Amino acid sequence: MKIALLGYGRMGKEIEKIAISRGHEIVIKKDVDTEIDITLADVAIDFSIPNSAFNNISNCIENKVPVISGTTGWLDKYNDAVKLCEEKKGAFIYASNFSLGVNIFFELNKQLAKMMSNLEDYNISMEEIHHTKKLDAPSGTAITLAEGIIENSTKKDWELDKTTSEENIPIVAKRIPEVPGTHTVWYNSEVDSIEIKHTAHSRQGFALGAVVAAEWILGKTGVFSMKDVLNIS
Numbered sequence: 001m002k003i004a005l006l007g008y009g010r011m012g013k014e015i016e017k018i019a020i021s022r023g024h025e026i027v028i029k030k031d032v033d034t035e036i037d038i039t040l041a042d043v044a045i046d047f048s049i050p051n052s053a054f055n056n057i058s059n060c061i062e063n064k065v066p067v068i069s070g071t072t073g074w075l076d077k078y079n080d081a082v083k084l085c086e087e088k089k090g091a092f093i094y095a096s097n098f099s100l101g102v103n104i105f106f107e108l109n110k111q112l113a114k115m116m117s118n119l120e121d122y123n124i125s126m127e128e129i130h131h132t133k134k135l136d137a138p139s140g141t142a143i144t145l146a147e148g149i150i151e152n153s154t155k156k157d158w159e160l161d162k163t164t165s166e167e168n169i170p171i172v173a174k175r176i177p178e179v180p181g182t183h184t185v186w187y188n189s190e191v192d193s194i195e196i197k198h199t200a201h202s203r204q205g206f207a208l209g210a211v212v213a214a215e216w217i218l219g220k221t222g223v224f225s226m227k228d229v230l231n232i233s
């Protein structure tokens, strides 16, 4: 496959290595807001910055190039991207986290939220830890986890930098040098605690998931998720 990398930072470079090792070719590396001929690529992978993700994705959809996006912090425009993709019969996947482990963790989190939903003695809280270069907080993964809990409990929303909350899910975001991404969900009561935690040891899992998604989407039209790619039920 001919791949366009929209964003050639930490993730772009990790994706390049994995894509080449799987026999693909990188035909575009875009790192600034310049015009590119996206039609040179069979598929595009966007890991850029919150302010550029929507333009990068729209350009691909307008030009009928399937696009995978892992950029976080731009989701106020997600529904516009979905609408454009449907209108133009394009192909698009956004995932806050492309790793297999986190996508299993998402399902575990929903199951646990369902089991805990009527147990009033437990207070829920979440923490995400990332490297100090991260632009957005809370992480996209933390938001997806919170949405999974909201769907399966009486919690209404999430709140950043709170440690406790009666009706919402408090999320603490910590920034520590070099941490690729650690997410924890706690249920604490007077007598005990339940904790589920995912720790990324490197960026390899995110990058592999993005390349697998790019391979999967070729020849398809529609808006998909990593659940479709990984066939997780």
Ligand SMILES: NC(=O)C1=CN([C@@H]2O[C@H](COP(=O)(O)OP(=O)(O)OC[C@H]3O[C@@H](n4cnc5c(N)ncnc54)[C@H](OP(=O)(O)O)[C@@H]3O)[C@@H](O)[C@H]2O)C=CC1
Binding pocket: 006, 007, 008, 009, 010, 011, 012, 030, 031, 032, 033, 034, 047, 048, 049, 050, 052, 056, 069, 070, 071, 072, 073, 095, 096, 097, 098, 099, 206
């Ligand atoms: N979904 C997932 O699994 C994962 C998602 N992420 C997310 O991916 C994004 C990128 O992460 P990361 O690689 O660590 O960040 P980096 O800052 O290392 O890379 C982002 C790159 O995008 C470049 N860029 C700036 N403007 C544009 C533009 N208009 N078009 C294309 N590229 C541009 C930046 O260039 P410059 O530095 O010159 O501004 C930079 O090189 C973040 O939003 C992060 O949260 C990260 C890991 C996993």
Ligand SMILES: O=C(O)C1=N[C@H](C(=O)O)C[C@H](O)C1
Binding pocket: 072, 096, 097, 130, 131, 134, 135, 138, 139, 140, 141, 142, 180, 181, 182
């Ligand atoms: O910025 C990062 O590095 C990461 N961003 C994603 C997020 O916001 O959840 C995924 C991963 O945790 C790494």
